Amino acid sequence: xxxxxxxxxxxxxxxxxxxxxxxxxxxxxxxxxxxxxxxxxxxxxxxxxxxxxxxxxxxxxxxxxxxxxxxxxxxxxxxxxxxxxxxxxxxxxxxxxxxxxxxxxxxxxxxxxxxxxxxxxxxxxxxxxxxxxxxxxxxxxxxxxxxxxxxxxxxxxxxxxxxxxxxxxxxxxxxxxxxxxxxxxxxxxxxxxxxxxxxxxxxxxxxxxxxxxxxxxxxxxxxxxxxxxxxxxxxxxxxxxxxxxxxxxxxxxxxxxxxxxxxxxxxxxxxxxxxxxxxxxxxxxxxxxxxxxxxxxxxxxxxxxxxxxxxxxxxxxxxxxxxxxxxxxxxxxxxxxxxxxxxxxxxxxxxxxxxxxxxxxxxxxxxxxxxxxxxxxxx
Numbered sequence: 001x002x003x004x005x006x007x008x009x010x011x012x013x014x015x016x017x018x019x020x021x022x023x024x025x026x027x028x029x030x031x032x033x034x035x036x037x038x039x040x041x042x043x044x045x046x047x048x049x050x051x052x053x054x055x056x057x058x059x060x061x062x063x064x065x066x067x068x069x070x071x072x073x074x075x076x077x078x079x080x081x082x083x084x085x086x087x088x089x090x091x092x093x094x095x096x097x098x099x100x101x102x103x104x105x106x107x108x109x110x111x112x113x114x115x116x117x118x119x120x121x122x123x124x125x126x127x128x129x130x131x132x133x134x135x136x137x138x139x140x141x142x143x144x145x146x147x148x149x150x151x152x153x154x155x156x157x158x159x160x161x162x163x164x165x166x167x168x169x170x171x172x173x174x175x176x177x178x179x180x181x182x183x184x185x186x187x188x189x190x191x192x193x194x195x196x197x198x199x200x201x202x203x204x205x206x207x208x209x210x211x212x213x214x215x216x217x218x219x220x221x222x223x224x225x226x227x228x229x230x231x232x233x234x235x236x237x238x239x240x241x242x243x244x245x246x247x248x249x250x251x252x253x254x255x256x257x258x259x260x261x262x263x264x265x266x267x268x269x270x271x272x273x274x275x276x277x278x279x280x281x282x283x284x285x286x287x288x289x290x291x292x293x294x295x296x297x298x299x300x301x302x303x304x305x306x307x308x309x310x311x312x313x314x315x316x317x318x319x320x321x322x323x324x325x326x327x328x329x330x331x332x333x334x335x336x337x338x339x340x341x342x343x344x345x346x347x348x349x350x351x352x353x354x355x356x357x358x359x360x361x362x363x364x365x366x367x368x369x370x371x372x373x374x375x376x377x378x379x
Contacts, residue, residue: 001376002076004369005065007058009080009120011112012036014057018070019369027068028365031057040064054116055123062127077132078124079372081171081364083113085137086162092140092371094379095121095133103135109162109218132379134372141170144210149301152218165222167214169196169312173204175367176311176360183346183360189306193298195291195325196362197315199227199267203291205298213301215294221255224294225287227267230258260287269314269321288321292328305332307356310348316359317344326357 001021008015012035017028029042031051038051042064051057062072080095086106093099100121107114117135124133142165150165152158173194181188192206201224205213215223215232225231233254241250261267264275264283272280299305308329314321319341326336326348333354340348348357 001373002074003070004076004372005078006365006368006372007078007080007120007124008365009054009116011116014054014061014120016061017365017369018065019366021076021373023366023369023373025366027065027070029061029064031061042068054119055126058120058123058127072128072131075131076376077134077372078128079134079136079368080117080121081138081368082117082135083138083168084110084166085139086166087164089135089137090140090143092134092136092368092375094375095125095135099135109166132376134368134375136171136368136371138168138170139166141174142167142204142211142214145213149213163218165214165217167202167204167211168216168220169200169202169204169214170211171364171367172196172311172362173206173211175363176309177206177209178367178370179360179363180307180309180358183358184356189356191299191302191304191306193295193302193305193308195295195308195310195315196312197224197291197310197318197321198312200229201226201287201291201312201314203294203298205301207302213298215298225263225283225290226259227269228256228259228261230254230262231290260284269318273318273320284321285324288324288328291325295325295329299332305355307358308334309358309360311360311362313362316361319344322348 004019006017006019013030013032015030018026020026027043031040033039034051034054034057039046039048040060049060051060066072082103084106086109089102100118103114103118121133124131152163154163176194177188188209190208194204194206196202200220202214202216204211221229222232241253260272260283263286264272264280266272272283310316310322322341326334334357335350335353337348337350344359346359348359
């Protein structure tokens, strides 16, 4: 099995990482500010270069890898992160013309992501037509949710238009399921409350290794308080905002100006801690309160709890937020080891705790590479 090149394409950037057959990360970088004052970063070294579009960006990435000694001919595959797989793309797969068309059909569900994901797929096909391409979907892990969890209580005609709960951060949760037994030197707990906490944040109820419920819904806007997203909100509040401000302005308010930013004046949790103002403290408390509140829903969906797992930038690095959340869930019989929490250890619970608590670093790129390897071995 050759190396796998993982690509995560956004509107103005492409992040990339090269993984060896043993899933070790050999090199990584990004093409940023595509279409503007662009540059290419490889292993921390930045080079200013003209990148008018995604094809030019990928050409520059391929060229930089070749200059670094990577033989692109020997790559096993290019593997892409795709945000939305819709109702039909429910597992990682090899890219075919039909799969590419289906990703395009999902673009209305993720207009800020899927078109750019697809642009990278088509650019690679143009630049390296013989290189196999694989895709992993952020929504796929949640395809195991039961119908009662996915369905909004709206008419069938709306559901036929694709209006249902999909959930996101699925690649992170799938990786967590694989990584936790390695960290704990034990079997995977039956009932896991997984918390992917970052600028985007969600919870996932994982029963027997499968997603049974999650907090994000039709879009990443639903669920927890996030960096700039409001999280769950009364639909009539949305309608009032649309009546007052129009559709586009309302979208900007809910997606880009709300959440921690709207509450505390900053979207970055680290800056909120540093501010130490009444508003910033309230924003942090709001974030933690709604994690705890939604956690009860996830635990109910599983019918119990064996372990809590933190991942994502805030989940892995913010001891204060972890402590506040676990204090809110202390009624479950959680006994937090304060020293382990302060140091960011993998195991956060004491021997007397009735529930396990772990930190599992998010390894989404590695998970995408792992899935691509499995696909290529199958084919």
